[in-house]
Amino acid sequence: MNKKFVSLTMAALLGFSLAACGSGGDSAGDADTAGDAKQEESAGASSDLANKDKPLVWFNRQPSNSSTGELDMSALSFNDDTYYVGFDANQGAELQGTMVKDYLEANIEKIDRNGDGVIGYVLAIGDIGHNDSIARTRGIRKALGTGVEKDGDINSEPVGTNTDGSASAVQDGSIEAGGKKYVVRELASQEMKNSVGATWDAATAGNAIGTWSSSFGEEIDVVVSNNDGMGMSMFNAWSKDNDVPTFGYDANNDAVAAIADGYGGTISQHADVQAYLTLRVLRNALDGVDVDTGIGTADEAGNVLSEDVYVYKADERSYYALNVAVTAENYEEFTDSTKVYEPVSAQLDESSHATKKVWLDIYNASDNFLSSTYQPLLQNYDDLLNLDIEYIGGDGQTESNITNRLGNPGQYDAFAINMVKTDNAASYTALLNQ
Ligand code: BGC
Numbered sequence: 049m050n051k052k053f054v055s056l057t058m059a060a061l062l063g064f065s066l067a068a069c070g071s072g073g074d075s076a077g078d079a080d081t082a083g084d085a086k087q088e089e090s091a092g093a094s095s096d097l098a099n100k101d102k103p104l105v106w107f108n109r110q111p112s113n114s115s116t117g118e119l120d121m122s123a124l125s126f127n128d129d130t131y132y133v134g135f136d137a138n139q140g141a142e143l144q145g146t147m148v149k150d151y152l153e154a155n156i157e158k159i160d161r162n163g164d165g166v167i168g169y170v171l172a173i174g175d176i177g178h179n180d181s182i183a184r185t186r187g188i189r190k191a192l193g194t195g196v197e198k199d200g201d202i203n204s205e206p207v208g209t210n211t212d213g214s215a216s217a218v219q220d221g222s223i224e225a226g227g228k229k230y231v232v233r234e235l236a237s238q239e240m241k242n243s244v245g246a247t248w249d250a251a252t253a254g255n256a257i258g259t260w261s262s263s264f265g266e267e268i269d270v271v272v273s274n275n276d277g278m279g280m281s282m283f284n285a286w287s288k289d290n291d292v293p294t295f296g297y298d299a300n301n302d303a304v305a306a307i308a309d310g311y312g313g314t315i316s317q318h319a320d321v322q323a324y325l326t327l328r329v330l331r332n333a334l335d336g337v338d339v340d341t342g343i344g345t346a347d348e349a350g351n352v353l354s355e356d357v358y359v360y361k362a363d364e365r366s367y368y369a370l371n372v373a374v375t376a377e378n379y380e381e382f383t384d385s386t387k388v389y390e391p392v393s394a395q396l397d398e399s400s401h402a403t404k405k406v407w408l409d410i411y412n413a414s415d416n417f418l419s420s421t422y423q424p425l426l427q428n429y430d431d432l433l434n435l436d437i438e439y440i441g442g443d444g445q446t447e448s449n450i451t452n453r454l455g456n457p458g459q460y461d462a463f464a465i466n467m468v469k470t471d472n473a474a475s476y477t478a479l480l481n482q
Pocket of ligand 1: 108109174180248274275276277297298415416417418
């Protein structure tokens with residue numbers, strides 16, 4: 049308690065003195081230009097805190113055990129200024145499941161393509177060890193009645209092929225619509241991992257739908273995916289031409305646009321709110337102000353989030369954005385996924401929020417959601433929050449490919465980390481502890 053108070057006070061004092069000194073005359077608007085970036089680089093970090101005491105935010109991949117999902121609280125509370133930013137995976141998963149079920153019920157007369165009384169779906173799983181992916185698989189199985197219980201929760205394992213309904217990780221569900229009862233069957237599911245180990249792999253999903261459709265294509269009535277990257281790959285490879293509704297997650301621009309061409313729907317995980325929170329918690333710690341500033345409490349520029357777009361769980365040191373379903377009814381409001389969220393779009397004043405250097409990595413530079421939605425949003429907010437960010441793009445497979453590029457943490461004032469594997473937080477904190 050005492051120790052925490054002392055370090056908070058220190059941070060506050062430091063924040064004040066640093067803010068008063070400014071950081072070499074960068075103006076907020078041009079902090080990203082090449083010349084300024086160079087100047088910043090030679091100047092290095094403007095704080096003389098030890099690396100282990102600098103603000104740290106984990107995002108998108110929550111430090112946790114990849115088999116049990118248990119949170120890694122030592123990583124989440126690495127220092128007093130450590131947080132996680134993601135979204136509410138269970139609320140989103142439930143929404144996705146309900147969105148698919150509602151669609152089936154509303155369109156029942158055209159869903160059962162071969163008229164066999166069985167509504168067959170295939171499921172693309174992103175990463176069997178990622179909380180988001182596990183939650184989405186469970187959400188679909190729960191809504192469609194195909195889930196079976198394992199260790200007190202719905203089994204989220206892939207089934208491979210299950211055209212005869214004999215797999216033990218799922219069961220046949222049922223749905224009543226249009227005065228008729230249908231069986232619902234998970235015909236096939238697999239983790240979309242490529243040969244070198246990249247997960248959530250869109251190309252692998254495109255190949256999988258090719259294999260599945262050539263052996264039991266007429267039985268596939270619905271395609272479901274743990275994200276839009278894989279969903280769009282399957283849509284473009286097969287389901288669009290065959291009029292088979294396909295559902296994803298993330299509300300990436302291309303997926304939202306495809307709703308006009310028959311893509312069934314997607315979920316917005318409010319990446320605009322997440323990207324803001326990711327950088328805002330760092331900004332607040334760097335300024336030595338209460339972490340709620342510009343979040344639940346308006347800052348001096350008027351930035352504030354309302355309670356219907358995020359929750360903060362203090363015991364998990366985690367901010368979670370809330371999800372929204374995007375369907376044919378409302379997709380026109382979601383056509384630009386990289387637009388900053390209006391209530392938190394006001395520029396901070398450089399004189400009281402001096403430019404700071406942040407190291408930030410995206411675990412997989414070719415992940416559709418992170419590269420086409422999340423990073424562009426971060427790049428919009430970094431200007432508004434006066435953060436000079438060095439963006440590192442990983443290969444999606446090896447942690448060392450990223451950690452190797454955190455060779456000199458002393459150059460930065462704060463860190464934002466997106467891990468390859470949720471178990472690997474210690475590979476980063478070890479570098480900060482040195
Ligand atoms: C997104 C996926 C993405 C993954 C990366 C998830 O939250 O929905 O699209 O591939 O994060 O970690």
